[in-house]
Structures are given as structure tokens and as C-alpha cells.
């Protein structure tokens with residue numbers, strides 16, 4: 001039995017889709033455990049770039065069973081479109097399993113996400129406006145609708161009626177938006193139910209039985225450690241737990257079944273949306289990261305904010321997630337720089353040096369990066385397939401990241417394609 005959890009180390013978009021697709025063939029199940037279609041995971045399939053928002057990135061392999069866990073929030077309209085997109089590529093989605101307990105993103109959640117962001121104005125979180133926060137809020141308030149509610153029209157109607165009593169008031173009286181009708185929503189969602197019903201299943205026993213019988217399960221995180229609602233840069237976070245513990249809560253599998261935790265980190269760092277970002281660049285180097293790394297959001301198309309690798313963040317992520325392995329992606333993008341910087345500590349407003357992520361929000365906002373410089377390699381490394389094929393400077397860079405994180409770098413990605421990868425240590 002082997003459960004392997006994959007988590008983002010930074011603020012998302014670290015290349016989780018690519019690494020999941022790379023490793024998926026060794027696993028029997030690939031499971032998403034939190035988040036919704038705020039995620040955008042890129043995989044290259046037969047030369048075509050596919051962007052997955054809800055379906056796990058293991059879907060390309062016919063022998064792998066993809067699953068969406070109870071910790072996720074699902075917009076059924078988006079999921080159905082994604083299924084259609086995959087089928088159009090001749091990728092079968094018949095095997096897809098969806099937990100009965102995953103929550104539904106309702107149309108009013110999307111309205112509320114947009115309205116709340118508009119109200120915050122310059123203080124906006126910069127959400128993806130996909131209804132994620134409001135859906136998780138209703139889950140916590142016990143007003144949410146779940147996948148299992150799609151299976152019974154009268155229960156669904158009853159629950160929508162209860163949810164709309166309060167929600168319609170909020171839409172109309174607070175935000176001046178149109179209210180929803182129970183009949184319209186029920187009619188719309190019963191159409192989705194017809195398509196999704198064959199996939200809805202009690203997932204936790206399936207995964208536990210699989211692990212108990214010696215099968216391998218891969219838990220594909222979305223977002224990243226610093227977007228975690230408990231451990232991230234609150235309030236500039238998402239509304240779920242992308243950290244490793246979330247894999248257990250979000251699938252109903254105990255922590256004793258997790259053998260390895262793989263953290264994915266870019267060889268530099270990016271962020272979409274608002275919030276603190278100590279190594280953010282506003283100069284020509286920042287532009288180089290955007291241009292060479294094609295740093296535009298997969299879900300919203302927004303230009304990402306970019307900066308040098310922050311080793312303080314990786315060390316924090318190693319602790320919060322109990323990382324056993326690291327994958328460093330986009331190392332090829334650093335080929336553009338003659339000198340490479342690594343943030344090894346922060347200096348606070350009083351000039352005091354910190355080697356850990358400050359616990360206090362405003363201290364993190366004011367953290368100034370302290371850099372160490374390394375010589376770049378300035379040659380194309382996209383063809384390297386072994387560690388030894390990398391230029392000495394690139395090997396030294398990886399060795400330094402390992403040392404600073406205290407975690408072995410088991411995988412290095414040198415390009416977006418599946419084969420543009422160096423595997424130094426196997427995961428199972």
C-alpha cells in the first residue's frame with residue numbers, strides 16, 4: 001500500500017499538473033482532495049496543451065482511476081464541459097469517480113464571489129471569481145448542497161429552498177442583485193444530475209480498500225501551501241486546505257496510509273492575486289520571468305507576479321506538509337539569467353533578520369528579502385535527462401536548494417513536456 005500526496009509549495013501554478021501526469025502511470029488512483037475550478041493544471045497530451053480544472057491530471061492513462069474527493073467543490077457545468085473537452089480528445093472519462101460528499105458550487109456562489117470582490121475594491125483578494133469562497137462558506141454554515149443531493153430531486157429542492165431563504169436576501173438587499181428561483185435552479189441541476197449520476201460514489205471506502213489491498217493512490221493537491229486557509233497568507237488565500245493534511249480530510253483516508261509527501265516548487269516563484277510577496281520583482285528580471293516562463297494564469301489568464309526563489313517559504317512548506325521529496329520545475333527558465341538569486345532570510349522593518357516565515361501578517365507584508373547569489377549557466381538545458389547532464393552551475397543550484405530546504409530534490413523539470421524531466425529518486 002502506498003499513498004503519495006502531492007502539494008504545491010508556493011502560491012500555486014508550480015507545475016503540479018505536469019508532475020502528476022508524469023507520475024500517474026505508476027498509480028491505480030489519482031484523486032483531487034480540495035479546491036475546485038479555481039485550479040488550472042496544465043498537461044501536454046500528444047503535443048496538445050490541455051488545461052484541467054477539476055478532473056485529476058491522471059486522466060490520460062486508461063489504467064488509472066481518476067477521482068474527485070469530498071474536500072472539493074464542484075461546479076457541475078464546468079465539470080461537464082471538461083468531460084466533453086476530454087472526450088473530444090478521445091480521452092475516456094467513464095472511470096471518473098466523484099464523492100457523494102463533495103459540495104456543489106451553485107450559480108449564486110459565483111455571483112457572491114464577484115460581488116464581494118467588487119465591494120472590497122482596492123482591498124480585493126483577487127479571487128478567480130469561480131464561487132469557491134462562497135461555496136466553502138455555505139459548507140461550513142451547513143447550508144451547502146452536495147453531489148448526493150443531485151440523486152434525489154425532492155431532497156435537492158428542499159435544500160435549495162432552505163439555502164435561498166437567506167441567500168436571496170443577501171443578493172437583493174446587500175448587493176442589489178437578482179434573486180434565484182428554486183424551480184429554475186432545480187430544473188438546471190437535474191439536467192446535470194442525468195450526466196453526472198453514474199460517477200457519484202461513496203469514495204472513501206473505495207480508496208481505503210484499494211490501499212489495504214496494496215494498490216497505489218496519488219493525491220493531487222491544487223493551489224499551494226501559502227494559499228492554505230490555515231497556514232497561508234490569510235486573508236489572501238483560498239478557502240480550503242491545499243496542505244498535506246487536507247489530503248486525508250478531503251478523501252476520508254487516514255494519515256497512516258500516506259507514505260510520501262512530494263512538494264512541487266518552481267525554481268523561482270510566482271503568485272496570482274493580491275497579498276504579500278517578499279521576493280516580487282518589478283524590474284527587467286521580473287519581465288524575463290513572465291516572458292520566458294510564460295507566466296499567465298491558466299484559469300483566468302491574468303499576468304502572474306514573479307520573483308526569485310524563496311528558500312524561507314520552501315522550508316516552511318517542508319515543515320507544514322512533512323515533505324519527504326521536492327520536485328523543482330521550470331529550471332530551464334533560469335537559463336536566461338547570468339546571475340541567480342536565492343532568498344535565504346528576511347529582514348523586518350527594524351532590521352532584524354528572520355529565517356522563518358513571520359507568524360504575524362504585517363511582519364510578512366514588510367519582510368525584505370536577503371539574497372545569496374549564484375552563478376548562472378546561460379545554456380539551454382531542456383534536453384537534459386540526467387542530473388549529470390546539467391551544467392555544473394545548475395547542479396550546484398539544485399544542491400543549494402536541497403540544503404536550504406533539508407529535503408531531497410527527487411524530480412527536476414526542464415520543460416513543459418512529460419519527458420523533459422530528470423527523475424533522481426522514485427516515489428514508490
Ligand code: GDP
Pocket residue numbers: 008012013014015016017018039040041042043293298329330331332333413414415416
Ligand atoms: P499547476 O497549476 O501547478 O498545475 O501549474 P500550471 O499548469 O498552472 O502552470 C505551470 C505552467 O508551467 C504550465 O504552462 C506548464 O506547461 C509549464 N511547465 C511545467 N513544468 C515546466 C518546466 O519545467 N519548464 C517549463 N518551461 N514549463 C513548465
Ligand code: IMO
Pocket residue numbers: 008011012013014038039040041125126127128129130131132133221222223224227236237238239272273274298
Ligand atoms: P492551481 O491549482 C494560483 C488564488 C487566486 C486568489 C486566491 C483566492 O492552478 O495552482 P479563490 O478563487 O480560490 O477564492 O482565490 O487564490 N488561486 C490560485 N493561484 N493557482 C491556483 O490554482 C489558484 N487557485 C486560487 O488567484 O489569489
Ligand code: MG
Pocket residue numbers: 012013014039040041042298299
Ligand atoms: Mg495552475
